[in-house]
Amino acid sequence: MQKHYQKACDSLAAQTLYVVATPIGNLADITLRALAVLAHVDIVCAEDTRVTGQLLSAYGIQAKLLSVREHNEQHMADKIIAALAEGKSVAQVSDAGTPAVCDPGAKLAARVREGAGGRPERRDGRLERGRCGRAEFLFQRLFAAQSRRAPKAFGQMA
Numbered sequence: 001m002q003k004h005y006q007k008a009c010d011s012l013a014a015q016t017l018y019v020v021a022t023p024i025g026n027l028a029d030i031t032l033r034a035l036a037v038l039a040h041v042d043i044v045c046a047e048d049t050r051v052t053g054q055l056l057s058a059y060g061i062q063a064k065l066l067s068v069r070e071h072n073e074q075h076m077a078d079k080i081i082a083a084l085a086e087g088k089s090v091a092q093v094s095d096a097g098t099p100a101v102c103d104p105g106a107k108l109a110a111r112v113r114e115g116a117g118g119r120p121e122r123r124d125g126r127l128e129r130g131r132c133g134r135a136e137f138l139f140q141r142l143f144a145a146q147s148r149r150a151p152k153a154f155g156q157m158a
Contacts, residue, residue: 001032008036015084017112018091019105021098027058035059042088045080045105051095068092068105077108084112 012018018037023029038044039061045068046052056063068076080090092105 005032005036008033009040012037012040012089014087014089016089017080017084017109018089019098019109020091020093022052022055022093022096024096027055030055030059035061037091038063038093040089041091043080043083043090045076045090045092045108047094047105052093055093063091068108073105073107077111080108081111 018041020034020037021031022034038056038059042064043066044052044056044063045066047067047069049065049067052065056065066076066079068080083090092108094105
C-alpha cells in the first residue's frame with residue numbers, strides 16, 4: 001500500500017486544481033490518491049470547512065482550508081487562480097462525493113478549465129443530464145458493447 005501511496009504522491013504537479021471525491025458516509029471509502037492529494041496540496045477548497053476538517057483530521061492531514069461557497073465562489077475563484085499562477089496546487093472537495101456539478105466550486109473549475117491557470121482533474125461514473133441553476137451538465141460513461149442501454153442513452157443525449 002505504501003508503494004501505491006508514494007506513486008500517487010509522486011504524480012502530483014504544481015499549478016493544478018485537483019477535484020477530489022470524498023467519502024459519502026463512510027470515511028474509509030477514500031482512495032489513496034485522494035489522500036495523497038489532500039496531504040500534499042498547498043490549499044484545500046471546501047464547501048464546508050468543518051466537514052472537510054473532520055475528514056482531514058481523521059487521516060492526520062493538516063492543510064490550509066479555504067471556504068468556497070455559493071455566495072463567495074466568484075471572489076474565491078480569483079484568489080485560487082492567483083495561487084495557481086504562483087505555482088501552488090489546490091484541491092477542491094465537496095461535503096460528500098465529487099464536487100463541481102451543482103456543488104459550490106463549479107465556477108472555479110470552469111474558470112480553471114477555460115485557461116485561467118492549472119488543469120482541473122475529475123472523473124465521473126454515471127450518465128445523467130440535467131440542470132443545476134443555469135448550468136446544464138452531462139455525465140457520461142462507457143457502456144459495454146453488449147449493453148442494451150447504450151443506444152437508448154446515447155440517443156437521448158442529442
